[in-house]
Amino acid sequence: MNYTLTQIPERTAKPRHSGFTMVMDKGLSIRQAEDLLSTSADYIDIIKLGWATSFVTPNLQEKLDVYAAAGIPVYFGGTLFEAFVVRKQFDDYRRLLDKYKMTYAEVSDGSIEMDPDDKCEYIRQLATQVTVLSEVGSKDEAKIIPPYKWIKLMQAELQAGAWKVIGEAREGGNVGLFRSSGEVRQGLVEEILTQVPFESIIWEAPQKAQQVWFVKLLGANVNLGNIAPHEVIPLETIRLGLRGDTFTHFLNQSEL
Amino acid sequence: MNYTLTQIPERTAKPRHSGFTMVMDKGLSIRQAEDLLSTSADYIDIIKLGWATSFVTPNLQEKLDVYAAAGIPVYFGGTLFEAFVVRKQFDDYRRLLDKYKMTYAEVSDGSIEMDPDDKCEYIRQLATQVTVLSEVGSKDEAKIIPPYKWIKLMQAELQAGAWKVIGEAREGGNVGLFRSSGEVRQGLVEEILTQVPFESIIWEAPQKAQQVWFVKLLGANVNLGNIAPHEVIPLETIRLGLRGDTFTHFLNQSEL
Amino acid sequence: MNYTLTQIPERTAKPRHSGFTMVMDKGLSIRQAEDLLSTSADYIDIIKLGWATSFVTPNLQEKLDVYAAAGIPVYFGGTLFEAFVVRKQFDDYRRLLDKYKMTYAEVSDGSIEMDPDDKCEYIRQLATQVTVLSEVGSKDEAKIIPPYKWIKLMQAELQAGAWKVIGEAREGGNVGLFRSSGEVRQGLVEEILTQVPFESIIWEAPQKAQQVWFVKLLGANVNLGNIAPHEVIPLETIRLGLRGDTFTHFLNQSEL
Numbered sequence: 018m019n020y021t022l023t024q025i026p027e028r029t030a031k032p033r034h035s036g037f038t039m040v041m042d043k044g045l046s047i048r049q050a051e052d053l054l055s056t057s058a059d060y061i062d063i064i065k066l067g068w069a070t071s072f073v074t075p076n077l078q079e080k081l082d083v084y085a086a087a088g089i090p091v092y093f094g095g096t097l098f099e100a101f102v103v104r105k106q107f108d109d110y111r112r113l114l115d116k117y118k119m120t121y122a123e124v125s126d127g128s129i130e131m132d133p134d135d136k137c138e139y140i141r142q143l144a145t146q147v148t149v150l151s152e153v154g155s156k157d158e159a160k161i162i163p164p165y166k167w168i169k170l171m172q173a174e175l176q177a178g179a180w181k182v183i184g185e186a187r188e189g190g191n192v193g194l195f196r197s198s199g200e201v202r203q204g205l206v207e208e209i210l211t212q213v214p215f216e217s218i219i220w221e222a223p224q225k226a227q228q229v230w231f232v233k234l235l236g237a238n239v240n241l242g243n244i245a246p247h248e249v250i251p252l253e254t255i256r257l258g259l260r261g262d263t264f265t266h267f268l269n270q271s272e273l
Numbered sequence: 274m275n276y277t278l279t280q281i282p283e284r285t286a287k288p289r290h291s292g293f294t295m296v297m298d299k300g301l302s303i304r305q306a307e308d309l310l311s312t313s314a315d316y317i318d319i320i321k322l323g324w325a326t327s328f329v330t331p332n333l334q335e336k337l338d339v340y341a342a343a344g345i346p347v348y349f350g351g352t353l354f355e356a357f358v359v360r361k362q363f364d365d366y367r368r369l370l371d372k373y374k375m376t377y378a379e380v381s382d383g384s385i386e387m388d389p390d391d392k393c394e395y396i397r398q399l400a401t402q403v404t405v406l407s408e409v410g411s412k413d414e415a416k417i418i419p420p421y422k423w424i425k426l427m428q429a430e431l432q433a434g435a436w437k438v439i440g441e442a443r444e445g446g447n448v449g450l451f452r453s454s455g456e457v458r459q460g461l462v463e464e465i466l467t468q469v470p471f472e473s474i475i476w477e478a479p480q481k482a483q484q485v486w487f488v489k490l491l492g493a494n495v496n497l498g499n500i501a502p503h504e505v506i507p508l509e510t511i512r513l514g515l516r517g518d519t520f521t522h523f524l525n526q527s528e529l
Numbered sequence: 530m531n532y533t534l535t536q537i538p539e540r541t542a543k544p545r546h547s548g549f550t551m552v553m554d555k556g557l558s559i560r561q562a563e564d565l566l567s568t569s570a571d572y573i574d575i576i577k578l579g580w581a582t583s584f585v586t587p588n589l590q591e592k593l594d595v596y597a598a599a600g601i602p603v604y605f606g607g608t609l610f611e612a613f614v615v616r617k618q619f620d621d622y623r624r625l626l627d628k629y630k631m632t633y634a635e636v637s638d639g640s641i642e643m644d645p646d647d648k649c650e651y652i653r654q655l656a657t658q659v660t661v662l663s664e665v666g667s668k669d670e671a672k673i674i675p676p677y678k679w680i681k682l683m684q685a686e687l688q689a690g691a692w693k694v695i696g697e698a699r700e701g702g703n704v705g706l707f708r709s710s711g712e713v714r715q716g717l718v719e720e721i722l723t724q725v726p727f728e729s730i731i732w733e734a735p736q737k738a739q740q741v742w743f744v745k746l747l748g749a750n751v752n753l754g755n756i757a758p759h760e761v762i763p764l765e766t767i768r769l770g771l772r773g774d775t776f777t778h779f780l781n782q783s784e785l
Binding site: 018023060225247261 | 555556557558559560561579580581582583584585586587588589608609611612613615616618621625628639640641668699701
Binding site for chain 2: 530535560564568766769773774
């Protein structure tokens with residue numbers, strides 16, 4: 018840190034299991050990736066190459082190398098897994114992970130119908146090869162999953178071998194955990210937290226108000242995902258109580 | 274492509290007449306322009322220097338050189354044409370196009386009142402010098418043009434020598450083809466398509482939901498414009514059915 | 530300028546007291562800062578390192594050097610001042626300004642309660658060390674300050690030694706001068722202008738419609754702040770009547 022302030026909440030250090038920030042790269046150039054790392058490498062725990070953008074980006078291997086050199090793991094968005102599965106090319110997907118020496122992979126069913134048992138079987142198989150993140154929630158805003166089912170799915174997927182489960186929100190933050198307005202489904206989040214350990218969940222929260230809501234509820238070291246590259250520094254200040262939105266949250270109230 | 278997936282819609286190749294992507298540069302630096310090309314050159318068919326931003330950007334010639342080296346044509350936004358015309362400096366505009374060796378130009382009347390015959394005359398004159406794109410639609414959200422008139426104007430402008438006609442939406446996607454909420458004027462688009470050839474139209478569609486709507490209606494190879502630099506890769510995945518929004522659109526339904 | 534157009538409003542030149550553009554840097558990398566300067570240095574009068582982002586950016590000294598080399602002053606967002614004050618570390622803040630050789634500082638009370646006399650005392654003290662910008666308005670959208678009080682505070686703060694006063698809007702443009710929808714509190718602005726000199730105020734106006742509103746009311750040379758880096762070129766065209774929104778505003782109407 019560039020200077021000293023009292024009453025700054027303590028942040029976890031890498032490798033983080035809580036206080037984790039997952040960033041979405043949806044097509045950065047090599048220089049843009051380097052720029053991101055130059056300001057934010059310490060605050061980024063993992064990078065997702067959004068949905069199937071890796072199919073069309075010409076700089077894939079070079080970008081993987083840039084992130085690897087910074088010690089930050091990368092994974093392909095779950096939509097890519099689904100794109101292979103829906104085409105009955107799951108074995109090709111496994112070979113793809115090997116080809117690019119991926120150490121993480123996401124299993125999701127945001128765009129397709131998948132039997133929960135089948136999903137868990139994919140998790141089990143991939144967990145022999147990589148660290149698995151599994152995602153719960155549909156990308157279809159009309160498809161509302163009730164809280165008890167979120168919990169059941171998350172528990173089963175962790176049980177099947179997922180390292181962490183991700184709560185779906187998309188790049189926009191307007192489905193899954195959130196209403197189409199971006200408003201948090203507070204009851205859903207609170208009910209999930211009664212049954213699933215805090216540190217096992219990554220909450221996709223691309224909008225500032227969503228990040229603020231989670232930091233206020235769960236503290237500086239909540240796991241957040243789908244953070245845009247240019248929002249990593251702002252998010253870090255929200256976690257530390259150094260932006261207006263959380264400014265007084267971590268202060269010793271008796272001293273104010 | 275970095276790997277192989279079945280059932281990916283076929284895309285047209287450059288020089289494209291359909292499946293065309295027009296990107297808006299509203300003041301990129303040289304390095305940012307290079308970054309854009311490094312990830313997206315294959316997917317960009319033409320670049321518009323938004324409205325009259327070319328007046329105030331200090332790097333104009335250098336940027337034109339960067340785009341030229343990538344083989345991507347560039348044109349000045351129609352507002353610049355209008356700025357010259359409204360000042361009775363049309364001859365200066367023609368000299369400007371020569372000075373910068375521009376091979377494309379836009380004729381529009383989004384910010385001024387112009388008689389349709391006069392507009393066609395400008396198209397005719399400029400078509401002797403460059404390839405002309407003409408734009409239909411007002412930037413004034415209160416000025417609603419009925420569908421039959423859109424069609425009449427588009428047909429007359431193509432007849433006068435425009436290579437393609439552009440449907441107005443602005444950078445924001447909230448006028449012309451769209452309501453102020455960004456919602457597509459579906460009846461307008463569908464009526465236009467009954468009379469004007471699909472490949473003669475470029476639809477300005479800066480918002481993701483608008484791009485998705487057009488790809489679902491007209492397929493992977495619809496012509497789209499006013500795409501922000503960082504949305505070219507995402508748009509390409511939408512065209513290919515590799516983002517949630519169009520994920521099942523191109524799949525063989527009987528195999529699902 | 531790259532070419533000549535008649536009827537372009539005259540812009541002030543640096544060092545500007547009106548027609549001033551303040552840009553918000555909320556975590557740019559060194560290269561991104563260089564990119565910004567390469568296109569926009571002539572149009573940027575001062576750069577704010579947004580709120581307390583300077584706490585977590587690893588490139589602080591280097592970035593200050595880049596901006597200094599371009600002759601553009603920089604200051605820390607007011608939230609940083611407040612973070613020190615609320616922790617009773619005001620002396621540390623003064624040392625921090627010296628350590629980084631800052632020549633400007635902001636005094637604000639957007640996130641904390643502060644007695645107006647105390648705020649003026651901070652202004653007086655800091656004015657012996659740096660040029661002071663003071664900000665009026667709360668970051669809390671529920672806290673509405675009536676116009677007469679804005680005026681009283683602005684006058685007192687200028688009297689205490691503030692070089693200019695800033696009207697609060699945040700990065701989003703949805704508090705202070707604006708309703709949560711982003712709409713300008715027109716009556717507030719107009720009433721302030723009856724009592725506080727035009728050139729003593731910097732209006733935070735991050736949204737395009739807000740910038741347009743101020744340029745239409747106060748002309749090309751209104752002082753505007755919280756401009757995002759990629760909006761500096763677009764703003765300059767709005768000031769010059771070269772974007773649709775202000776296109777006819779500066780034209781000699783009798784010639785149209």
